[in-house]
Amino acid sequence: MNEKIFDVAIIGAGVVGASIARKLSSYNLKVALLEKECDVSFGVSKANSGIIHGGFHHGSEYLKSKLEVQGNRMFDQLEQELHFPFKRCGIIVAAFSIEEMKTVEQLYMNGISNKVVGIEMCNQRRMLALEPKLNTDVVGGLYAPAGGIIEPYRFVFSLVESALKNGVELFTNFKVVASAENSGIYEVTSEMGNTIFSKWIVNSSGLFADEISTIFNAEKFEITPRKGEEFLLDRNSAARTDHVVFPVPDSVSKGILVIPTVEGTTMLGPTAIPQKSKEDVSTTSINLDMVFSSARRMVPSISQRDIITSFTGLRPVLKGGDFYIDISSKQPHFIQVAGIQSPGLTAVPAIAEYVKDLLKKDGLILIEKSSYEPSIEKVPRMRTLPPEEADLLIEKDPAYGEIVCRCESVSEAEIIAAVKHGHTTLDGIKFYTRAQMGRCQGGFCTDRIIKIIQRETGLSYEEITKRGKNSWLIKDRIGELKVNSYRGIQ
């Protein structure tokens, strides 16, 4: 039982909750960040395309467009403070017919009305000059130089680290299941029976925002998951483009993209298939062929030989397709941040500002914190260091001289940093460091990582999991007694 009364409790530590938490940590407030999983960013925010969108897919009548364009502009400063991988590589939309060019023109108009800087209509020659790997059948397209790519989970980890540094309290394994309001104070109870008290609630629980709203007796709405499967190609894939390449969108989605991820791999996807389950992130074999043939239409050198893995993300879609960010009209001091589907990642810095303003409007007193420190420490990445710098670093900390993940060149020091920041599962370490994310998918380094987690946390082997709950890795040790249970041995 935590008797302290928080000013704001944020439910959900995805990119939205994390951004809001960090924003609020710059004021004199007591803030709690509640997350049902064992680590942050284990929801939608870990499984997306990682694109900082260009602000041209929707017209200015949508709230999401406004926040997308604002959010996009805020990433340079965030990168300087939070050191997550980010690059403005630019986005192109490739059209393959005159009809498609008409839609491109519409996208261009959207961009102009959203006040996107640098956006340009391109003829075929310009398209091929920008992106020589495009299919030469391209007839023209759009170029948005301010679009970019980001490592989404690392972004969330950095946001949370910064928030914690500035006093936010994080509660993981805290699945909100009940609430009660008493003279302006909410009592929030977790599945395991823990409670916290707070004056304001922010509902940023992604796919589960409708359920949380119901638990708090606030507005009724329904989130329908829309499944998106993505396929990752090896670093060495010849198909890696310089820009994010979009097809011309249809009414449902932005289509299958070719994404040169900020960490050097190439990603294809996502599909867009509505489904009922909020848990089912399985992949299917039918979609693979569809994704590859769509992507190959734009970039012919794409090959299935280069696949290293695939994954699925579920977009939290609300009827109407726009974000729903507002003060609840049914419950006092309750802010809804729901339906944050794409371009949620892009919009999120602006969403945090927007939510802060709503809280202020709702009566929360905001006094800037004099001790607020926007920057976090940078953990160097061996992969990107020139030899001389790597040498100096190893001299200072020999753990940089031990490469644990050979595919992504991740050193032991980086893994220790992940553990120190609270990422003690295999997936947490994967998203923080990229170890196990390369072409061997952990085949070489999983055993080493298990040992490092044990050493750094004191956990025993049965307590180490892939991602919390029942995702155990090792059942038992081979004991002497087991020899007796050998079968078939004379």
Add this chain to the structure above:
Amino acid sequence: MKEFKFDTLVIGGGSAGMAAALEVSKRGFSVAVAERENSMGGILNQCIHNGFGLHHFKEELSGPAYAEKFIDMVETSNIEVFIDMTVMDIEEAGDLKYVYGLSRITGMIKFSVKTVVFANGCRERNRGSIGTPGTRPSGVFTAGLAQRLVNMEGYIPGKECVIVGSGDIGLIMARRMTWIGAEVKAVIEIQPYPAGLTRNIVQCLNDFDIPLYLSHVVGDIHGKDRVESIDVIPMENGIQQKDKSFNIKCDSLLLAVGLVPDNELAQKIGISISPETNGPIVDRQLMTAKNGIFACGNVLHVHDLVDFVTEESERCGNYVADYLDKKTPSDQFRTLPGKNVKYIVPNFYSPSEENKFYLRTMIVKNRAELIASVNGKEIFNKVLKHIQPSEMISFDIPKDSVHISDCTENTLEVRIV
């Protein structure tokens, strides 16, 4: 940053790296070996079963025992061994190569060398490579990782497991998991025949009543946090029969679905990779398209027997020494895989010398014939008792079997009928 000069740097201290380094050293050149693990031996260290060395040492050894013999020889030679050292990068500088490797103790080291041998082995294909659909729970391991967890760490990664792939690694892990008290519920193989040696089918599956499902694939993985069960789909005439699929309850899935040469470093400096082997394209001297850079062992093509790795790598070491001796190689022509042949290594041959080849076939057959021809003219043949894709075939074409004047192109094609 420290700098060292050697005639040769060998990347990887497995069976290939050690054999190559020993030969270069015997010929009087200075050699260093960089090995990322804390001891040499490579994959052999985790293969505690017997079955190594029948050809080379004429006795049956365990993996570590085979490795030990070479480690002893390396330790009593003049070879400089850098343990715990991961090679990160390589670049060309005129006739020299700069190789960057790092370790906890030495920091980053720049090796300035005349020749480089890639002997850094292979990695396992995994779930992504075979595109198994389903959820992504804990409990899906590659067989090599499971083997390391069991044999090196003493852990039991699951109590009820299913193994995918009936190659020798899958079969050996089936037995190993049974021995440590786990129940192996099935071995699933996509092909209509087992990929591993008959001996291993008997000793690893039949002796333990482990069912082998030939012509089956894993169609789905179930379980949110940990594997709970899998769906198995039979294949008929190469087509999945989804309506006949059945479910097996298990808590772990071990994937033994093949190995791929690990060639990121080679690709980084623009060495062309053969799509057939996934290893570098090499000439008769096992030299890649870059002068002074050689490759042998599993990084060149995946071997099933360590004895062949040793043979190939000793030859490679001698070719490296010939290169350092500035011996000019004789004229070379292309070798090409013909009918029923998946690949043939090396990719070039020399008509005026003896040529040793390794190849993999694409078919299963008893009493097959291997035929080598130059421009349609047969120059060599050999009868093979039994062939299958998982068993590498080796053969030598004697010196002067081809007369260059006979032909214009002189491309050697090897086919199997």
